Amino acid sequence: MLQMYDLAGEDPALRFSPYCWRSRFAAAHKGLPLETIPWRFTDKQAIAFSGQGRVPVLRDGAKVVHDSWAIAEYLEDTTPMPALFAGGATARAHARFVNTWADTILLPAIAPLIIRDLLDAVAPQDRAYFRESREQRFGRTLEELQADRDTRVAGFRQVLLPLRHLLRVQPWIGGAAPSYADHIVLGTLMWPRCVSHFELLQPDDPVAEWQARGLDLYGGLGRSAKRV
Amino acid sequence: MLQMYDLAGEDPALRFSPYCWRSRFAAAHKGLPLETIPWRFTDKQAIAFSGQGRVPVLRDGAKVVHDSWAIAEYLEDTTPMPALFAGGATARAHARFVNTWADTILLPAIAPLIIRDLLDAVAPQDRAYFRESREQRFGRTLEELQADRDTRVAGFRQVLLPLRHLLRVQPWIGGAAPSYADHIVLGTLMWPRCVSHFELLQPDDPVAEWQARGLDLYGGLGRSAKRV
Structure with a gap:
């Protein structure tokens, strides 16, 4: 069976990586059983065999593939239908x-709306790393980043x-x-969904209606995912 | 031969509609000869047969198609290769x-960098209509819209x-x-290119390098286009 290292919170059932979710949906689309192995940011050693330090990492027997785009291509090439x-x-x-x-516009637009909530979702051993690396990247504290989100969310919806x-x-992309x-x-939207109760979308937004249909795909894979 | 009503300036050789350019590239891609008929904003009567007032409007014998996306689909369905x-x-x-x-993000990001230049490019009989309709849409004068573009262009490049x-x-989209x-x-980038000398892109930008290759396609269709 395919195995995938998947970012998890303290509760190993809480999975919230926007990249890992892309791969989980892709495998489900193909009907491929996928064993997901909970992984935390500080478990770099556990995926050192992949030659890098980020998830998702897919194992298919002796074959190792990392990066969500490469995993999608791998799945498509090995299981075409x-x-x-x-x-x-x-x-x-x-x-x-x-x-x-999604990587350059959507993720950076979501981050400042949920990043302080995200800190509470990451495993305790990951929190110092998470806060330090993100505050360095953005040049502000997580609390500052998430401030005023009720007004800033309108800008996100424009994105x-x-x-x-x-x-x-059209009903699907x-x-x-x-x-x-x-x-x-x-998959990108599973990230805020799993770690935060903040409402990114208005219920009558066509994007929200599409997301609702997407959460029901593959036996409700997204809908049944653990949330904080 | 296919005929297309194409937005023109006072000089009928100056063509600058971002939507018409999409259709011109599409027809050229298929090797289809295309007669373009210069049209101005105030020539609503000339395209009334299409049931609406905007270009591009394509005529293929008795068949009339408007809207650049619908034209691309029509060309694809009637000339598959x-x-x-x-x-x-x-x-x-x-x-x-x-x-x-392109319609909701790229075009609105370009407009405030070139819109006053654009006024000089439109045909004299179109200028009052152009200024009034655009100033109403944006709630500012064309001069105000285009002010400070040297500093604002950095934000455009982020888009x-x-x-x-x-x-x-990958070399192409x-x-x-x-x-x-x-x-x-x-096609969208032909719009600022034809009406303005303002440099939207830095020369070492991969987007500029791709655009240069694109201008050379189809015998240099884009490169040889009339500019102000």
Whole structure:
């Protein structure tokens, strides 16, 4: 069976990595059983075999793949159906724009809305590392970063404009059915969902309606995930 | 031959609509000859046969298609090769995210950097309409909108992050070869290129390098376009 190292909180059932969720949705899409191994930021040794220090790391027998995009490509190439990128190379290339948008725009827009909540979700042994590395990256305390989120959330919702307009004309980013492009964004949104009770979306937002459908995919994989 | 109503300046050779350029690149990609008919904002009557008042409007014999996305789909469905969305429905669905991103994020980010220059490019009979409609939309004068662009351009370049990261890992948005997703963004960038001398991109930006390759496509269609 496929094994994947998956970021966890103190409760090993709490899984909240936006990248690991992309891979979990991708494996579920293909109907591939996936054993997820709880991992914490300070467990660098446990994944040293992958040659780097971040999750997701996928093990398929002797084969090791890290990085969520590489894992999606690996799954697609080894188990072509049901396709993550139906029709091939162009669908895949276009999905990668969704991936870079999620990484460079969506994640940084979510972070300052939930990052102090996130500190409470990470395992106790990870908290010093988490606070120090994130405060260094952003140049502010986690408390400062999350301040005034009730007013700032309007700006976040503007960031979703391209997705909102898309979902007014088609039910999934992949068109008539979900593709890996949906998993990228659904997976990214599992991150705030699992660690915070802060409402990022208004209920009548087409993005919220799409997310609700996405949470029900694959037997409710997203919907049943542990939350704080 | 295909005919397309195409926004023009006083000089009918000056064509600067970001939407019309998407369609011109798409037709060129397919090797389809396209007669472009210069049109101005105040020529609503000339395209009334399309049932609406905006360009591009494509005529293919008795068939009339308006809206750049609908034109791309029409060209793809009537002349499948060379494909704009190789592999089919998923590539097309994913490209539509690039289209909504260009419409809701990229175009509004470019507008305040070039909109006063644009006024000088539109035909004299269009200028009152252009100034009034745009100043009403943005709630500021065109001069105010374009002020301080030398400092604001840094923010614009941030908007391109997802594209920049993408073009570090693949030569085209379409992957190994250009797709309609490339035409969407190249076409959008023809708009500032044709009406302004303001430099939106730094020369070592991967986006600028990709744009340079795009300008050379189809016999230099973009490169040879008339500029102010």
